[in-house]
Amino acid sequence: MALAQQSSPHARNARSTSQVMRWVILAALPGLLAQTLFFGWGNLINVVWCTAVALAAEATILKLRKRPVTIFLKDNTAAVTGLLLGLSLPQFAPWWVSAVAVIAAIVMAKQLYGGLGSNPFNPAMVGYALVLISFPVAMTTNWAQPGLLWETGPGFGETLGMIASGQQTAVDGFTMATPLDEYKHKIATHTAAEVLQHPTFGEGVAKGWEWVNAAFLAGGLVLIGLRIITWHIPVSMLAGLAIMSLAFGSNADQYAPLSMHLLAGGTMLGAFFIATDPVSAASSHQGKLIYGAAIGILIYLIRTWGAYPDAVAFSVLLMNFAVPFIDHYTPPRTYGHHKPRRGIPGKGQG
Amino acid sequence: MTQLWDFSGGIHPAENKHLSTTRPIAKAGLPDILVLPLQQHIGEPAEACVSVGDRVLKGQKIADVTGGMGVPVHAPTSGTIESVSLQPVPHPSGMSDWCITLRPDGQDEWGTLSPVANYRDLDREQVLDLIRDSGIAGMGGAGFPTNIKLRPPKDRKVSTLILNGAECEPYITADDMSMREKADEIIAGLRIMAWILRPERCVIAVEDNKPEAIAALRKAAEGTQTEVAVIPTKYPSGGEKQLIQLLTGMEVPSGGIPADIGVMCQNVGTAIAVSAAIFRGEPLISRITTVTGQAITNPGNFEVLIGTPIDYLLVRAGLDDNALHRLVLGGPMMGYTLETPSVPVVKTTNCVIAATASELPDPAPEQPCIRCGACAEACPMELLPQQLFWYSSSGEFDKAEHLNLFDCIECGICSYVCPSSIPLVQYYRAAKGEIRVQQAEHLKADRARERFEARQARLEREQQEKELRRKERAKAAAEAQAKKQAEAAEAEAQGQPADDRAAKAAQVQEALARKKAKNKQSAATDSNTPEKPASEPAPDIETLEKQLNQSTAKLNTMQSMLEDAKAENADNVEKLERAVTKNHDRVKRAEEALAEARHSLEAADTQTTDS
Numbered sequence: 001m002a003l004a005q006q007s008s009p010h011a012r013n014a015r016s017t018s019q020v021m022r023w024v025i026l027a028a029l030p031g032l033l034a035q036t037l038f039f040g041w042g043n044l045i046n047v048v049w050c051t052a053v054a055l056a057a058e059a060t061i062l063k064l065r066k067r068p069v070t071i072f073l074k075d076n077t078a079a080v081t082g083l084l085l086g087l088s089l090p091q092f093a094p095w096w097v098s099a100v101a102v103i104a105a106i107v108m109a110k111q112l113y114g115g116l117g118s119n120p121f122n123p124a125m126v127g128y129a130l131v132l133i134s135f136p137v138a139m140t141t142n143w144a145q146p147g148l149l150w151e152t153g154p155g156f157g158e159t160l161g162m163i164a165s166g167q168q169t170a171v172d173g174f175t176m177a178t179p180l181d182e183y184k185h186k187i188a189t190h191t192a193a194e195v196l197q198h199p200t201f202g203e204g205v206a207k208g209w210e211w212v213n214a215a216f217l218a219g220g221l222v223l224i225g226l227r228i229i230t231w232h233i234p235v236s237m238l239a240g241l242a243i244m245s246l247a248f249g250s251n252a253d254q255y256a257p258l259s260m261h262l263l264a265g266g267t268m269l270g271a272f273f274i275a276t277d278p279v280s281a282a283s284s285h286q287g288k289l290i291y292g293a294a295i296g297i298l299i300y301l302i303r304t305w306g307a308y309p310d311a312v313a314f315s316v317l318l319m320n321f322a323v324p325f326i327d328h329y330t331p332p333r334t335y336g337h338h339k340p341r342r343g344i345p346g347k348g349q350g
Numbered sequence: 351m352t353q354l355w356d357f358s359g360g361i362h363p364a365e366n367k368h369l370s371t372t373r374p375i376a377k378a379g380l381p382d383i384l385v386l387p388l389q390q391h392i393g394e395p396a397e398a399c400v401s402v403g404d405r406v407l408k409g410q411k412i413a414d415v416t417g418g419m420g421v422p423v424h425a426p427t428s429g430t431i432e433s434v435s436l437q438p439v440p441h442p443s444g445m446s447d448w449c450i451t452l453r454p455d456g457q458d459e460w461g462t463l464s465p466v467a468n469y470r471d472l473d474r475e476q477v478l479d480l481i482r483d484s485g486i487a488g489m490g491g492a493g494f495p496t497n498i499k500l501r502p503p504k505d506r507k508v509s510t511l512i513l514n515g516a517e518c519e520p521y522i523t524a525d526d527m528s529m530r531e532k533a534d535e536i537i538a539g540l541r542i543m544a545w546i547l548r549p550e551r552c553v554i555a556v557e558d559n560k561p562e563a564i565a566a567l568r569k570a571a572e573g574t575q576t577e578v579a580v581i582p583t584k585y586p587s588g589g590e591k592q593l594i595q596l597l598t599g600m601e602v603p604s605g606g607i608p609a610d611i612g613v614m615c616q617n618v619g620t621a622i623a624v625s626a627a628i629f630r631g632e633p634l635i636s637r638i639t640t641v642t643g644q645a646i647t648n649p650g651n652f653e654v655l656i657g658t659p660i661d662y663l664l665v666r667a668g669l670d671d672n673a674l675h676r677l678v679l680g681g682p683m684m685g686y687t688l689e690t691p692s693v694p695v696v697k698t699t700n701c702v703i704a705a706t707a708s709e710l711p712d713p714a715p716e717q718p719c720i721r722c723g724a725c726a727e728a729c730p731m732e733l734l735p736q737q738l739f740w741y742s743s744s745g746e747f748d749k750a751e752h753l754n755l756f757d758c759i760e761c762g763i764c765s766y767v768c769p770s771s772i773p774l775v776q777y778y779r780a781a782k783g784e785i786r787v788q789q790a791e792h793l794k795a796d797r798a799r800e801r802f803e804a805r806q807a808r809l810e811r812e813q814q815e816k817e818l819r820r821k822e823r824a825k826a827a828a829e830a831q832a833k834k835q836a837e838a839a840e841a842e843a844q845g846q847p848a849d850d851r852a853a854k855a856a857q858v859q860e861a862l863a864r865k866k867a868k869n870k871q872s873a874a875t876d877s878n879t880p881e882k883p884a885s886e887p888a889p890d891i892e893t894l895e896k897q898l899n900q901s902t903a904k905l906n907t908m909q910s911m912l913e914d915a916k917a918e919n920a921d922n923v924e925k926l927e928r929a930v931t932k933n934h935d936r937v938k939r940a941e942e943a944l945a946e947a948r949h950s951l952e953a954a955d956t957q958t959t960d961s
Contacts, residue, residue, distance in 0.1 A: 003674070003675070003676060003677050003687065003688065003689060003690070003691075004675055004676040004687060004707075004712060005687050005689065006676065006687050006710075006712070006713065007686075007773055007775065007776040007779075008680075008682075008683060008684050008685060008686060008760075008762050008765075008775060009682060009683040009684065009762030009763075009765050009766050009775065010676065010678050010682040010683075010685065010687070010703075010705070010710045011363050011364070011520060011682040011683060011710065011766060012711075012713060012765070012766055012771070013361075013363075013766050013767050013768075013769075015767075015769055016714065016769050016770075016771065017717055017720055017722075017769040017770050019769070020720075020722065020769050071715070071717075075717065077720070115718065116717070116718045116720060117718035117719045117720050117721065117770075118718065227724075227727070230723070230727070278720055278721045278722040278723060279720050279721050281721070283721055283723050283726060283734065283736065283737070284726065284734065327737070331734055331737075331753060332726070332732045332733075332734065333732060334604065334731055334732050334733055334754040334757050335357075335358075335591060335595070335601050335602075335604075335730070335731045335732050335757065336591065336601045336602055336603050336604035336605075336606070336731075336757060337603075337604050337754065337757070341752055341753065341754065344749070344752075
């Protein structure tokens with residue numbers, strides 16, 4: 001019998017990309033559960049729809065690119081992209097808005113750049129930013145009114161009907177602006193106490209949102225515990241956001257308070273599930289800290305002084321641009337060397 | 351309690367060490383044949399100093415290195431030298447190398463041994479020579495000659511001597527079992543090395559997964575200055591650089607050796623060999639080797655004669671031939687697969703793993719890197735494996751080197767943790783090989799350029815010298831002329847009639863006469879030429895041939911000179927080109943003349959034969 005010839009190492013760890021992605025999906029489920037409990041069936045329907053479109057788009061493009069379809073579909077990365085978009089899009093976003101976002105993410109942002117591992121930008125955020133700019137009405141008016149699933153809001157069938165109808169604006173009674181949006185637009189003319197009277201805020205920081213963020217935080221901590229992501233990006237991103245908020249926005253009558261920044265938008269989902277996308281993030285520890293902190297700072301800048309109420313997508317995409325630069329200047333110091341070798345060989349200190 | 355530091359990264363792979371620690375070390379026995387590679391160490395290969403047919407005794411030197419770095423090879427038992435030939439040796443490439451084949455006679459008869467009871471009475475150099483003559487090379491893996499390692503550069507003082515008993519690779523238990531059973535010999539060997547080096551600190555480092563070995567060493571080390579340091583189990587704690595960092599907090603500088611920071615590492619197996627060489631006078635003819643894996647019925651550790659074929663050893667340990675899928679020499683992290691089990695155990699063979707397909711399954715197909723960074727997290731050298739992978743696989747070697755590719759110790763951790771199943775280490779090895787080839791070529795090109803520049807400089811210098819000489823000659827001529835004129839002037843002044851006009855007329859006359867004669871001559875030759883064949887009815891073909899040969903030779907020389915000149919872009923290309931054309935014509939003419947001559951000769955011949 002011929003003996004197997006292999007290059008060392010002969011022992012291998014069992015955790016594959018597919019398993020890593022499966023863990024990411026599992027870790028996002030508490031967040032999805034919280035969304036469903038407080039905002040109705042919309043997110044769940046979106047997640048299922050987006051994942052289905054993502055898998056179909058991935059399979060089609062893989063086939064066109066003559067790549068093995070099943071091997072790549074099994075790596076679960078397309079499913080994760082679909083899932084993240086489903087979690088981020090407004091609950092009553094029309095089906096075609098979601099589809100455009102997913103197809104842009106998979107086809108443009110991922111496969112046209114060479115597929116898994118070659119995309120410089122976070123695919124889900126490319127899709128999100130694209131539909132946010134292209135369909136601002138659909139993307140800002142379709143957020144569900146918070147309330148417990150079994151108490152208020154449309155049922156499963158009604159939600160499905162609204163999404164499937166394809167109308168840009170959903171039924172008025174069920175929707176409202178997000179708390180960050182509400183606060184941003186009202187605070188110019190009202191005091192903080194007056195703004196917080198709005199039903200979107202509830203009794204805590206922002207009704208429902210705080211639980212959704214807490215659930216994503218919990219899922220994220222599980223990912224850190226499983227060593228699927230490191231703490232560097234989430235912690236530096238939250239720290240960047242918090243420091244900006246404390247430094248510039250301590251007056252609640254002028255700017256949204258820190259608690260709202262951390263718990264009312266897509267912050268935790270962004271910090272633990274989106275900014276940590278390894279393909280488009282910085283790679284060294286130091287690089288991750290810079291990358292995360294810059295995202296946090298950008299989120300604050302855009303939310304506070306920019307045109308959009310939430311800013312995770314834009315901040316992540318902007319920092320994706322900077323990743324190659326960050327990576328070149330933040331290599332770790334190798335054992336036995338005095339200093340890390342920064343920069344690009346042949347240029348500067350080659 | 352010894353103070354410990356930590357090294358970055360590292361992994362905890364499944365240890366699988368219990369497989370081979372259940373039984374004490376057994377003697378592997380005497381195989382039918384022993385194959386002893388002449389090169390089992392780093393350095394120059396040894397040369398056989400016995401002949402085919404010789405009977406040799408156990409422990410007799412059968413090959414030695416006469417020039418350069420290396421250690422001798424000894425007969426592991428008494429018997430007859432059967433051949434000195436190319437045999438497959440343990441090497442990742444599956445190559446063959448020169449080996450002495452020894453047919454044991456079963457008597458196991460020792461030659462004369464000269465043990466040293468009190469080595470402290472000897473010179474340190476003498477002890478080092480004994481270690482060399484005993485054929486000891488590092489037994490941990492690389493096989494660096496121990497006597498050379500024990501003689502660090504004069505300006506480097508070894509203050510910490512580390513005995514490496516970490517044995518961090520899964521499966522391998524050879525050092526573990528040696529430490530359990532031969533702790534006294536290890537301490538004795540360590541003391542010899544310590545006496546040679548005079549360090550301030552002696553440490554034996556053992557991972558905390560070997561409590562029996564630690565207890566045995568502690569007992570043996572009682573009353574000595576030797577520390578037994580228990581280090582946490584984490585691969586690759588037994589890597590030299592990582593172990594030094596663990597025990598001293600210092601890092602071996604990139605491209606340097608441990609002695610640069612006053613540290614030296616030796617393997618516990620080496621210590622046993624040193625002790626045997628000094629106290630018993632026995633050269634290195636056997637070693638402890640782990641034979642393990644799920645395709646082995648009775649895995650364990652064996653005292654194996656160097657040169658024992660691995661298939662013999664596998665049978666000895668009970669190999670299930672049908673279950674065997676992969677045969678690994680060394681550990682599962684850094685070992686290499688064997689194509690055939692018929693290679694011998696050498697001085698560095700610490701483990702043989704006969705693995706089943708489920709035990710070490712074939713790797714999954716390589717997938718794209720998702721930049722997850724698991725490799726960078728785990729890299730004990732703090733490299734950026736994924737960047738190195740990009741650059742290695744895309745041929746951007748300068749960037750890979752910039753990111754310290756050559757600091758990679760090939761421990762295999764990055765490949766082990768890679769979720770995309772990328773054989774990263776394989777890419778780095780290929781890139782390193784490629785870079786080494788490029789460097790060699792670069793060096794060659796540099797030398798060629800230097801040679802060329804030196805030649806150019808020499809030519810220029812010669813040209814200048816020539817010019818100088820020409821000027822000197824011109825000057826001398828001018829002086830002579832001036833002198834002559836001066837003399838003439840003097841003569842005139844003295845009243846001698848210097849009839850300039852008459853002299854000139856005479857000169858003109860003379861020149862005219864010369865010209866006339868020349869014209870006449872050339873006219874004669876011109877009129878002669880067409881008549882030549884006629885005037886010489888039997889043309890001298892030999893002469894013509896000779897002429898042709900000469901011209902051809904000259905043309906060839908000219909052409910090669912022209913090529914050289916062209917290659918070097920010299921100034922004289924044009925001149926040479928002209929010369930070549932001229933010579934070419936000459937050859938052509940000579941050929942024509944020869945052909946004509948031959949033709950006429952033939953014609954003459956036919957005429958004669960006809961008549």
